[in-house]
Amino acid sequence: MEWIAAIGTIVIVGIVLAGLEWTGRKIQAQPETVRKWIHIAVGHWVFLALAWIDQWYIAIVPLLFFTVVNLITLKRGDGQMNQVERVSYGTVYYPVALALLVMLFFEQEPMALVAGSMVLAWGDGLAALVGKRFGKTFYTRGNIKRSFEGSIAMFLASFLVLTVTFLFYELPSWLAVSYGFLLANIATLIEAVSYRDTDNLLIPLTIGALVAFAL
Template structure:
């Protein structure tokens, strides 16, 4: 049952928008504090990366309507694209490289919401959460503990980071399946190949395109496999 089911539509909408705004405010406040404390820029960027991804989980919980999610996605996509050329949000810029990764990230969220929010929102959440948490942990673990590195099309990755991506993606999907219908053995069998493909795409997608290839493929493949099994 929607958390806002017993109140008026206008009040529900106010609560929904306020909850998302408060969360995003906390995310950007945390990132700004870390930046001012001169913490690792990669850590600052991943705080934003993971934090903004969690917005879709909040939107799912609050049953935020499709039109509002699409509007927010389009707006953030425009801001992300503008930030590629200006300094609107310095904490979301790529570290040491100039790509359209943040724009792809926002675009992937918008696409998933448009395609799935009305009928199968859990798969949109899977796609975004795999990208936000999986990629975030891959970068942080890889930078801290990555000893076995490889380079593909100019992107440096590590085996340790890819393992972190796989494990985190697996945990995210099992958790969302659990929230949706309870955890069954088949869910683990479905989550494993999806997590493996997500890890491969994160490692080998060039120029920040993993921010669109990972969420779209994770959502699509998990939906197809769930439909089959």
């Protein structure tokens, strides 16, 4: 049954991806916007996996599948999520990061898995969307340009999803809020200084590790 559930998660994610691609074309959204819709949506795969699958080595299979698929589509330039201004390996790093989280935390520390995934999905996703739409004050690191507005969105979204995650796993309110605040700052700093799309790896793994070993 678990293998069937794993295949089911692949089908569901595939339907979501197709739906977002279709919607993006229908409303003529920019490829970068569609890419971030997908970025946010895919992070919620962890809830399907935790609900339907018990073994990490089965849960990791869909992520390996999408790593290969994303790499192939990236090389071929298929889909709106790959029609961006520069070649971006973020779509490959994303399932790789989730796969590492699953290997490390799926069975013993699910809170760390959820925390890392949700910060990657909502924090990093909204940072890009808000920065692109409302960014007016920018800072640079080398040839990487980011906006303060995007960083604020990164912090607020991360703080919210972390606090909700900790409360869901029944941590005391004061700890949920204070640790959510601390980790949101760390995630925002990582997003601000990371090179290109490496934040898709660094953010979830750092947050997952800090949650697992400190809470």
